[in-house]
Amino acid sequence: xxxxxxxxxxxxxxxxxxxxxxxxxxxxxxxxxxxxxxxxxxxxxxxxxxxxxxxxxxxxxxxxxxxxxxxxxxxxxxxxxxxxxxxxxxxxxxxxxxxxxxxxxxxxxxxxxxxxxxxxxxxxxxxxxxxxxxxxxxxxxxxxxxxxxxx
Numbered sequence: 228x229x230x231x232x233x234x235x236x237x238x239x240x241x242x243x244x245x246x247x248x249x250x251x252x253x254x255x256x257x258x259x260x261x262x263x264x265x266x267x268x269x270x271x272x273x274x275x276x277x278x279x280x281x282x283x284x285x286x287x288x289x290x291x292x293x294x295x296x297x298x299x300x301x302x303x304x305x306x307x308x309x310x311x312x313x314x315x316x317x318x319x320x321x322x323x324x325x326x327x328x329x330x331x332x333x334x335x336x337x338x339x340x341x342x343x344x345x346x347x348x349x350x351x352x353x354x355x356x357x358x359x360x361x362x363x364x365x366x367x368x369x370x371x372x373x374x375x376x377x378x
Contacts (some may be wrong), residue, residue: 229262229270232371236346238286241297243353250350253307258331258342258371265335269375273342275301276370282330283292283318286348286367295361299348301369303330306345316347325329337369342356 233256244250258273265271277283284301288294300316317328331342353361 228260228263228373228375230271230273230371230373231257231259231261232273233257234235236369238299238346238348238365241348241350241353243356243358244350246273247341247354247374248351250354251308251311252350254256254346254348254350255305255316256344257348258344260340262334262341263333263338265375266369266377267335268336269377270332271373272326272332273330274327275330275360276372278368283288283323284346284367284369286365287370288361289364297348297352297365299341299346299367301328302345302347303342304345305343306347317331326374327370330371332376 236254236256238252238254241252261269278285285298287296287298293297301318302314302316304314306314330344333340
């Protein structure tokens with residue numbers, strides 16, 4: 228099987244909100260079942276891990292002595308300001324398994340299927356911060372894991 232994941236995702240330029248309220252930035256991405264040669268009772272499950280246990284998914288300031296971190300959440304569907312309250316991030320749905328947080332599962336007959344996902348970063352974390360102190364380049368890591376599951 229071949230599962231296609233994003234090479235990179237980029238939140239672009241973040242903005243400090245004027246008030247201490249939610250100010251979400253959304254970034255859509257796709258995971259695709261590019262090629263599946265499986266038996267009918269086999270599935271491919273896809274999991275995502277963050278950088279560490281405490282701050283599961285975050286971006287952090289590069290080249291700083293005490294880097295500033297900004298947390299983000301991952302959803303296994305498209306979300307926006309209108310439906311976010313009704314949805315649950317995969318990293319809020321329970322503890323991660325051995326391979327991370329479950330993102331999606333593709334069945335043997337789902338070749339070409341695309342699972343949409345959304346990263347949600349709340350720029351409220353920037354409110355009240357000294358922008359000169361936290362300005363710069365940020366990066367983070369998401370690790371994808373896939374495996375065949377037989378049911």
